[in-house]
Amino acid sequence: MDNGPHESPEPEDIRSSQWIAAAAYLLFFLPLLAAPKSRYAMFHANQGLVLLLTSIAANLVLGLLPLIGLLLVPLANLGLLVLFIMGILNTVNGWMKPLPIIGGLILIKTP
Numbered sequence: 816m817d818n819g820p821h822e823s824p825e826p827e828d829i830r831s832s833q834w835i836a837a838a839a840y841l842l843f844f845l846p847l848l849a850a851p852k853s854r855y856a857m858f859h860a861n862q863g864l865v866l867l868l869t870s871i872a873a874n875l876v877l878g879l880l881p882l883i884g885l886l887l888v889p890l891a892n893l894g895l896l897v898l899f900i901m902g903i904l905n906t907v908n909g910w911m912k913p914l915p916i917i918g919g920l921i922l923i924k925t926p
Contacts, residue, residue, distance in 0.1 A: 824855040829909045832856040837906040839863035840899055847923070854925045858911045861923040862902050869917050870895050 832850040836859035839846050843863035846856035873891040877884045898914050905912050913919055 823909075824853075824858075824911060826909075828853050828855045833906060833909065836860075837903055840866065840902045840906075843867055852926050855911065857923055857925040859902065859906050861921060861925070862905075862914055862918060864922050865917050865920045866895065866898055866902065866914065868922075869898075 832846065832853040832855050835846050835849045835853075836856045839856065839859040840863045843860050846853065846860040850856035870892075873895065874888060877887045877891055880887070898917070902914055905914075
């Protein structure tokens with residue numbers, strides 16, 4: 816059965832890889848090494864990677880803008896921090912909910 820990327824994973828998958836999935840928001844590659852067959856961990860590894868790339872892009876682009884960039888960089892980083900916290904809360908609660916705005920991007924396929 817092909818479950819969509821946002822459907823609930825098996826409860827055993829959540830229990831066995833919940834903390835690895837939470838760590839994916841700090842080190843997105845950790846689930847790739849520790850739980851490569853876990854749909855739950857891979858989903859959150861993807862979310863962590865998208866969040867990291869968004870953070871890098873936002874800081875680079877906004878950092879190049881004179882004056883207005885100085886005002887927008889802290890706001891962008893605050894928004895990214897909120898997304899980071901939402902991702903961690905999703906893993907702790909056992910959810911596979913995509914992050915708002917950026918969560919629909921799929922860079923790492925779930926098994």
